[in-house]
Amino acid sequence: MGSVSRDGMTVHRCRFFEWQPSAVVAMALDDSRQFLAVCREDGEIEVWNRAENLLVQKRFAGRGQNAAFCVAWVGEDLVTGGLHGRLALYISSRTTPIFETDSGGGAVWAVATSRAEQGVYCACDDGTLRFFSVDRALQVDEPIAFRRSFPPQNARVLCCAVSPDGSLVVTGNAASSVRVFDTATHTLRMQCVVDTLGQKDCCVWSVAFLAHGAQVCSGSALGKVQVWDTETGNAIQSVQAHKGDVTCLAEGSDGSFWSGGLDGRVCLFRAGGPRAWALRTYARSHTHDVHAYLRIDASAQHHV
Numbered sequence: 001m002g003s004v005s006r007d008g009m010t011v012h013r014c015r016f017f018e019w020q021p022s023a024v025v026a027m028a029l030d031d032s033r034q035f036l037a038v039c040r041e042d043g044e045i046e047v048w049n050r051a052e053n054l055l056v057q058k059r060f061a062g063r064g065q066n067a068a069f070c071v072a073w074v075g076e077d078l079v080t081g082g083l084h085g086r087l088a089l090y091i092s093s094r095t096t097p098i099f100e101t102d103s104g105g106g107a108v109w110a111v112a113t114s115r116a117e118q119g120v121y122c123a124c125d126d127g128t129l130r131f132f133s134v135d136r137a138l139q140v141d142e143p144i145a146f147r148r149s150f151p152p153q154n155a156r157v158l159c160c161a162v163s164p165d166g167s168l169v170v171t172g173n174a175a176s177s178v179r180v181f182d183t184a185t186h187t188l189r190m191q192c193v194v195d196t197l198g199q200k201d202c203c204v205w206s207v208a209f210l211a212h213g214a215q216v217c218s219g220s221a222l223g224k225v226q227v228w229d230t231e232t233g234n235a236i237q238s239v240q241a242h243k244g245d246v247t248c249l250a251e252g253s254d255g256s257f258w259s260g261g262l263d264g265r266v267c268l269f270r271a272g273g274p275r276a277w278a279l280r281t282y283a284r285s286h287t288h289d290v291h292a293y294l295r296i297d298a299s300a301q302h303h304v
Contacts, residue, residue, distance in 0.1 A: 027292040030073040031115070036296065037078055043067025045080065045090070050296065060090055072111040072120050074134040079120050079144065081108030087122065087132060087144055098136075099143050105130055110159045114183070116166030119147070123157035129171050129181065150181050151188055159206050163213035168230065170216050172204025178218045180230050190233040194220045208249040210257055211271075217257060219246025225259050225269070227277050237277040241267045248293040256280075260290030 022040040029036055035057070036048040043062030048054045060078075068080035068088065078090040080097075085106050088097035105124025112121045119133040129150040136143045155175035162169050168189065170180045180190040196202040199222070206219040215236060216228045223242035228235055244262035251257045255271035267282040 023288065023291065025291050026068075026070045027294055028071045028073050028078075028113075029294060029296055030076070033296060035073075037071050037073065039068050039071040039080065041067075043082075045071060045078065047078075047092075058092060060095055070108065070111045072113045074113055074118060074120060077134065077136065079111060079132075079134055081111045081122055083107040083109075083125075085125070087111075087120075089134065089136075089144055091136075101132075101142070101144050101146075103130065104146060105149070107156075109157065112160045112162045112169070114162050114166055114169075117183070121160050121162060121169050123160045123171060125156045127153040127155055127157060127173070129153075129157055129160060129169065148186060150186055153177065153179065155201070158203060161207050161209055163209045165213060168209070168213055170207045170209065170230075172207045172218055174201065174203045176202045176204065176220075178204055178207060178216065178228060180216060190228075190230055192228050192233045192235065194218055194226055195222070195224050195238060197222050197224075203245070205245050205247050206249045206259075208251055208257065210251055217249055217259075219249050219259055219261070221245045223261065223263070225249070225267070225279075239269070239277070239279050241265070241269075241279055241282070244289075247289065247291050250293045250295055252295055258293055258295075260293045262289045264288065264290060266290060266293070 022042040025041050026039040034050050038046045045060040046056050047058040049057040066084050069082045071080045080088045085103050087101050089099045105126040105128045107125035108122050110123040122130045131147050133145050133147050139145050153173050155173045157171050157173050159172045172178050176193050176196050178192050182189045203221040204218050208217050218226050225239050225241045227237040242261035242263050246259055246261045248260045257269050259267045264284050264286045265282050268280045269277050270280045272278045
C-alpha cells in the first residue's frame, strides 16, 4: 500500500490478493474441552479458545519439511507427529517446539492420547504401534521418552485410538486389518479384516471406540464403515456410507457416532439395539474433503 499526493489530493493505492486457506488435517481437544488444537496442511498449528468464541489464541508456525501431520494434547502441552518421522512437544509460552525426538518407526501417521498413562500412542510407518510417555516435570532432559512397542504388523499403521478407560488401544493398517491390543499386557486381543470388495488390500484410515470400549468402528478407503465386537472380533454392522475414503470417525452422544470422508459427506449413525447400527442421515455441507471430526461438547451435540 502507498500514497501519492497530486495537486493537494492524497491518492492511496493498494493491491488485493486472493487468500488461500490451508486445509485442516487434524484436530484435538484438551481435557478441559476449552482449547481446540487445529493442525493445517502447511504445518501451522492453531489453538482456538472456545470460551472466546473460537478465538485463535496461539499460532505455531509451519516448519516446512518438518510439518506436523497429527496432533494430541497431553495435559496442557501439545504433541505432534509427522511424516518426517519425528515427535515434537509444544508449550503455550513458546512458538517453537521445546523438544523433538525420533519416532523410531518412520513416518507418524496418527497419535492418540493415553490419559491413564500420560503419554501418546503413535501409529508408525514400519508397522508398529509405539508408546511414548510425556512428562516435563519428571523427564526434564527428555520430556518425550519411548517406553514400549506392540507386536509388529505386516503393513504401515495408519490410525489408532485409545478406549475411554485406557485399557485397550485399536489400530488400522494398510493391509485391511483392524487390531485391538491390551495396554497392560501389550498383547493382541482381537484382529479382524475389513471388507475389501474383491481387492487385495484396503487401507483402514480411521478407527474409534464405541459403547464404552465394547465395540470398535472402522472406516476404510472403499467408503465402508464397519462396527466390530472387541471381545470376539465379529462384525456387528457394515455400511457403504461414503463414495471415497472414510478419513475420520467420532463417537457422539445418546448412542451415536459420526463419520466423514473424501466425498465431503458427514454421516450420522444411531444404535438400533445393543448390536445393531443404522445410517440415519447424512449431509454434504462441505465443498472439500472432511479430514477431521470431533465432538467438542460432552453435554450436547456440538461438533466441529
